[in-house]
Amino acid sequence: MQKAPLFPILLVTFINALGFSIVIPFMVIIVLKLGGHEIVYGLLSATFSFFQLIGSPILGDWSDKFGRKKILLLSVGGTFIAWVIFLIGLLLPNQPTSLFSIPLFFIFLGRAIDGITGGNISVANAYVADISAHEDRKKNFGKMAAASNLGIIFGPLLAGILGATPMGNTLPVIATALTSLVAVFVIYFRIHEDKHTDQKAIPTVKLNHLSTVLKLPYVPYFLILYFLIFLGFNFFYVGFPVYAAGALHWSVLQLGIFFAFLSGMMVLVEGPVLTFLAKKFSGASLVITGSIILCICFVLLKFNNIVLIYAGALFFAIGNGIMWPSFVALLSNTGNEHVQGMIQGFAGSAGSLASIIGLISGAFLYHIVGSGLFVITATFMLLIAFAAIPLIKIEKSTTP
Helix, strand or coil, X not given: CCCCCCHHHHHHHHXXXXXXXXXXXXXXXXXXXXXXCHHHHHHHHHHHHHHHHHHHHHXXXXXXXXXXXXXXXHHHHHHHHHHHHHHHHHHCCCCCCCCCXXXXXXXXXXXXXXXXXXXXXXXXXXXXXXXXXXXXXXXXXXXXXXXXXXXXXXXXXXXXXXXCCCCCCHHHHHHHHHHHHHHHHHHHHHCCCCHHHCHHHCCCCCCXXXXXXXXXXXXXXXXXXXXXXXXXXXXXXXXXXXXXXXXXXXXHHHHHHHHHHHHHHHHHXXXXXHHHHHHHCCHHHHHHHHHHHHHHHHHHHCCCCHHHHHHHHHHHHHHHHXXXXXXXXXHHCCCCCCCHHHHHHHHHXXXXXXXXXXXXXXXXXXXXXXXXXXHHHHHHHHHHHHHCCCHHHHHHHHCC
C-alpha cells in the first residue's frame, strides 16, 4: 500500500504554529490598549483553552466519522474566521470611558471561535497515526513537533518585523489570518483522505461520549499523564516570562532570543536526533528519560545566571524533544483507526483543561513563591517520570 505523503500535514502544522505564535508578543499590548488589564489578558488566554476543551473531542469524533480532511478544513477555516473577527475588534473605534468595550468583545469572540474550532492538532495527530506504520510513528510525530516549533521560531520574529511598520499591531493580525487561509488551500489541494477514515468502515457503536473512550484499554492512564504533562508545561509558560521581565529585567528582545534559541534546539532534537534515538530506544524509555531531563531543566532556571538559564533551555529542548513526540506516538497505538480521532480529541481536551488550570494557578503560585514555581514544576516532572514507568509494559502490549 502506498503511503500518503507527510509533507502537506507538516506544512499545515508549521502554518498553524506560525499563525498562532505571530500574535503572542503583543497580545497583551492589544488588550491594554483597548482598556483591559493583566487579569483580562489572563482570561483571554484561558478563553481559547476553555473553548478548545469543548471543541477538541467533538472535532476528533467527527474526524473519525466524516474523515480527517473535512474536519481539518472546518477547523482551519474556523481559525481564519476567528482572526477576521479579531481584526474587526482592532479596527472598531474604542471608547475608553465606557463600561463595556465592544472591541474587546470581538477579540474575546474571536478567541472563543478559534478555540472551539481549534482541534486541528488532535485531528492532525490522528491523520499522522492513520498514515504511519507503527515503527515510524515516533519519527513522524517528532517531525510534527519540529514543524510546530519551527513555526514558533519564525512567528515572533515576523511579528517584530511587521509590528514595526506604520500599521502597527494590525498588520501581524492580517498576516495571521492570511496564513490560516493558506493552510485551508494546502489542506484542500494537498491532503488526501486515508481510506481508514471512510465513514462506511466505522463500526456501528456510539463514539460520542467520554465513557466510550475511558473504556478503551490504557486510555484513562494516558489522559491523566497527558493532563499532568501539560499542567507542568503551563506552569513554565506562565511563570518564566514574568520571571524574566521582573527578576531578570530582560527586555522583549532578550526574551524573544531565549525562546527562539529554545525552539530552535527543539527543532534539532525533534528532527534528526529523535529519528536516530527512535531506532535505538523504546518510546517508554524516551518518555521517562525526557521527563528526568526536564526536571533538571526547571531546577537550572531558578538560578539568576545567564549560562545556567540557557543550559536549562537546552535541557528543556532535549527533554521535551524526546519525551513529547514519543508519548504522543504511544498514545496513537491505543484503540484503532476508527476511534483514533476521538482519542486524540479527548487528549487535546485534557491538555486544554490543564492549560486553563495551569495558566491561572501558575500565575497565582508565582505571585506567592516566585521562582520557587520552577522547583514545583521540576517536582511535577519527576513525578511524571515515575508515573510513566507503566508505559514500558503498555508499549510491549500495544506494539504489533
